[in-house]
Amino acid sequence: MLGKLMKYDLRSCLRKFWMLWAGLAALAMLNGYTINHVLDNSRFSGLPAFLFGVLPLILFFVLGIATAILILVFICDRFYKGLLGDEGYLAFTLPVSSAEHIASKALVSLILMIISAVVVVISAVLLFSVGDWSNFSSFLASLAQKIREISWPKGTFGLVVEGIVFFLVGSLAQTLHIYLAISIGHLARKHRVAYAILAYIGINIVLSIILNIIGSHGLSFLENLSFFMVDASGFHGSLRDVLLAGASLILGQLVLCAAFFFGTKAILDHRLNLE
């Protein structure tokens, strides 16, 4: 049933975001063209240079920020309206568990973030490449050369994988944090949105306190780790220790995911109140 739920959640998300993604890519291409052709051309100065050169660049960054904001709005809106608003009368009468509802919404939000990140990277590539492929290819070649020249310590690949896993698990934890806050807000009879915001802040405060306690008592081993350092002469430190630190951060995010997930599930299972 999770797959079926995700199918409909994905469709509701994609129909909104494909235009934004296409807009980002199109503006990146436009910017690439103007940067490489219009701005270099001495015929353009003053207002035309602003209109053709600077304005598209501003629009590109505004659209990038808008994408990030819209993802946040989407995460809140799909959970709040899709489960706790009128659409909840449909969602919660489907023969599906609340865990599957939460998982579907969270995973679709994660997919949305991943696609958006990929689109931003592609847009950046387009920004630098359109209109001047020769420059771009030489840039890529020099970048590849520099990467090859660095003597990467053994295990760097593991570090990159850890970074990606941390991004995924951390994003999931942030999404589930929002779901738990909205669910706590749902416990109130009135002003549910305001209570949800307060709950979000409250959870953050509680987490800070817990992290302080753990930091001062439980994670002293981290102080002994020789951290990954880089300076002009290259990389220093024990990669094993860095990987261990990264793994503990991922584990921490996984614990948060589980806490937020089961907290939200408990509220939806035992305190659901569609009015």
Place this chain on the structure above:
Amino acid sequence: MSNELVRCLALTRNFGPILALDRVDLVLEPGKIIGLLGPNGSGKTTLIKILNGLLQPTSGSALINGKTPGPATKKLISYLPDRGYFPEWMKVGDMIDLFGDFYDDFDRVKAEDMCRALQLDLALPIKTLSKGTREKMQLMLVMSRSAQLYLLDEPIAGVDPAARDFIMHTILTNYNESGSVLISTHLISDVEQVLDEAVFLQQGRVVLHESVDSIRERTGKSVDDLFREMFRAGNWEGGNNNAR
């Protein structure tokens, strides 16, 4: 199969100081059309929401086929809420796909036939439909299932007499006769002819649960007349008129 499709035991639900359901004991059997009758604010919607798992009881229990509301009981129940629940982005065909995906007892052919009868194009976005058409579409989806229990919350409230006839006809010609239909309404005269049993709710309490034939024999009155007699005074004696 047990002869108890629904069992409520001391089912109680309060909203702050307001008691919406007050120790309701109720057993519903399969194969019946049952009227859940009561004035506004008597607890009809609260009871139906609890049976659907959309609300949790404050105390007591509600069982469907011996199980508390959950994914297993939701397979058995076809629910028509008192409000629209369509996601705005969907088309008519998307909703049929969704019901087909999630409910094993959904009859897609029947649903599409009903769409044709309503002249509803499957490619139409739901947001372009009028409120009345959306309500009919919701009813059409609910009645295209061969469910064990149909929970219909105020299906004929706020519609013109012609639409009421359409709604009642759709219900009666499409429900699964081995299951039961629970229709909540305060418009008794429009449903009385089709009811097997009547449950009267007043201020969250079941004040009568009897077969319609028995009511007529015992009192010499129609269900509508009895309802008016019982609730006429009650409406002026502090009955809470907020819909719950």
